[in-house]
Amino acid sequence: MAEETPDRSLLDVLPAVWSRRKWLAILAFAAPLAAAASLITFLPNMYRSTATVLVDRQQIPEAFVKSTVTSALETRIQTISQEILSRARLEVLINRFGLYADLRNKVPLEQVIERMRKDIKLELKSVEAKGLREATVAFTISYQGTDAGTVSLTTNALASFYIEENLKARERQAAGTAEFLKGQLADTKKRLDGQEQQVSEFKRRHMGELPQQMEANLATLERLHQQLRLNADNQTRASERRQTMSSQLAEADSLLASTPAPVAPVAPGRPAGGPESPEARLTRLKQELAKLRGQFNDKYPDVILLAREVATLEREVDDAKAREPKENEKEQPAGAQAAPPGRQPVTPYVLRLK
Secondary structure, three states, X not given: OOOOOOOOOHHHHHHHHHHHHHHHHHHHHHHHHHHHHHHHHHOOOOEEEEEEEEOOOOOOOOOOOOOOOOOOHHHHHHHHHHHHOOHHHHHHHHHHHOOOHHHHOOOOHHHHHHHHHHHEEEEEEEEOOOOOOOEEEEEEEEEEEOOHHHHHHHHHHHHHHHHHHHHHHHHHHHHHHHHXXXXXXXXXXXXXXXXXXXXXXHHHHOOXXXXXXXXXXXXXXXXXXXXXXXXXXXXHHHHHHHHHHHHHHHHHHHHHHHOOOXXXXXXXXXXXXXXXXXXXXXXXXXXXXXHHHHHOOOOOHHHHHHHXXXXXXXXXXHHHHHHHHHHHXXXXXXXXXXXXXXXXXOOHHHHHHO
C-alpha cells in the first residue's frame, strides 16, 4: 500500500470524509433543526397591538394666553404611566378581559401583574425643531398577548386610560390655577376697594377743590352772580313799590279824613236775597203741614216727617230767642260807647297799605 503524501488537496479529502461520515453530519444538522421546528410548532402565537396617541398642544401662542398646565408633557406622560401601570388598574384589565388565565392558576397575582407590565410598552415619538429642543408630538402604547382580539381591546383600553388620566390631570391643574387666580383676584379687589375708599374720602374732604370740578364751580359761580343781580333788581323794584304804596296810603288817609261818614239804613226785616230766617222757615213748614193734614191723616209718612221737622225747628227757634239777651250783653259791656259818627271805619285795602 502506497503512503499518502501530505500534499493532497482539501478537495481530494472532502469526498472521502463525506462518504465515510455523511450520516453523522446529517444527524448533527437534522436534530437541532427538528428541535427548533418542534419548539416553534408547539409555542403559542404571540400578537402585539399598538395604539398611537397624538399630542394636541395649545394652538394660541403663550405670549397671548398662558397655559393653565405648566408641567412638561414628558413628565406628565410618565406620571400617567405610573398611575395606569398600578396594581389596581392592571387588575381591573386582567379581570375584565380574562388575561393570563393559565398563568393565574399557577402563580400569584403579583407575578401576573408584573408579567403584564413587561408586555406593555410605551414609546415617545419626538421631532427636532430648528434651534429648539426635541418636541414630543405623539406616543405609542403597545401590548402583546396570545389572542389577537383581546390584545386589541386591551391596547385600546390602555390608550383610553392615558387620555382620561391626562384630562383629569389637566382639570386638576386648571382647577388649582383657577383657585389661585380667585385668591389673587380677591386680594386685588380688596386692595382696590381700599384705594377707592381712600379716593372717596379724599374727594369728600376736598369737595369743590378738585381739578375736575372746575367747570362745575365756574358754572355755579356764574349762576350765583345771576341770582345776586336778580335779587338786587328785585330789591330795587320793591323799594320803588314801597314808596309808591306809601304815597297812596297817605292820599287815602287824607281822603278818608275829608269824607263824611254815611248813615247806614236799618232794615226791619232780613236783607233781600239773604238766607231764609228760622222764623220764616218755621211759618212756611207749618203752612205745608196744614195742607198735608187737610189731604191725609196723621199717620201718613210725609205728615209724620214734616211734623217732626216743625217740632225740631220750634225748639231751635226757642233756644235762639233764649240766647239773644246773653249775647247782646257780651257784645256791649258796661261803659262801652259807640264809635263816633264822624269817623268812617278803615277799609281792608287801607289796612293792607299800612
